[in-house]
Amino acid sequence: MNRTVKTLLQLGLASVLLVPALPAISQDKATAPLLSVKQIMNAIITPMTSTIWGAYQLQTDAEWQAVENAALTVMAAGNLLMAGGASADEQAQAREADWQTYNAQMIAAARQVLAAVASKDEDALSAAGNDALYPPCESCHQQYQSH
Numbered sequence: 601m602n603r604t605v606k607t608l609l610q611l612g613l614a615s616v617l618l619v620p621a622l623p624a625i626s627q628d629k630a631t632a633p634l635l636s637v638k639q640i641m642n643a644i645i646t647p648m649t650s651t652i653w654g655a656y657q658l659q660t661d662a663e664w665q666a667v668e669n670a671a672l673t674v675m676a677a678g679n680l681l682m683a684g685g686a687s688a689d690e691q692a693q694a695r696e697a698d699w700q701t702y703n704a705q706m707i708a709a710a711r712q713v714l715a716a717v718a719s720k721d722e723d724a725l726s727a728a729g730n731d732a733l734y735p736p737c738e739s740c741h742q743q744y745q746s747h
């Protein structure tokens with residue numbers, strides 16, 4: 601076997617070995633976080649929690665629906681925060697157990713808000729907002745917000 605044929609065969613083998621890795625690379629790109637943690641906080645968490653914490657004397661179905669949508673959106677933000685923000689540092693931070701714990705508590709609190717909405721129970725709604733939704737914000741910020 602001459603040197604050229606041998607090199608071509610090696611290249612051929614290498615490309616066969618590399619092919620299976622390609623779908624994984626493009627999938628990583630597709631699921632890579634696009635927003636920073638700060639953007640998630642300001643664009644999603646803050647407006648949605650304002651709706652939840654500001655809800656009182658709800659009368660129409662549309663008003664309850666807005667609170668339900670806000671709780672679902674907080675869950676979606678929690679879903680994003682499981683992977684962290686757009687930078688490598690923010691993703692490393694999100695791999696810590698405490699980060700996942702506080703985030704899971706926020707998601708569980710949003711589920712309590714949904715339950716209160718389902719029974720149109722305003723006392724349960726304000727308990728979920730104050731006693732369940734607020735504490736994980738504080739715990740996570742104490743540990744991870746640097747300023």
Ligand code: HEC
Binds near residue numbers: 641646699733734
């Ligand atoms: C799992 C962790 C985590 C949870 C839970 C969390 N946050 Fe944050 N939040 C952060 C981090 C980290 C920052 C700092 C981001 C930065 O400055 O880059 C932040 C920053 C903020 C900011 C300041 C944004 C700015 O412009 O500096 C607000 C407002 C905020 N969070 C609201 C909330 C509220 C409200 C909740 C609860 C419903 C909450 N966060 C829950 C991690 C969390």
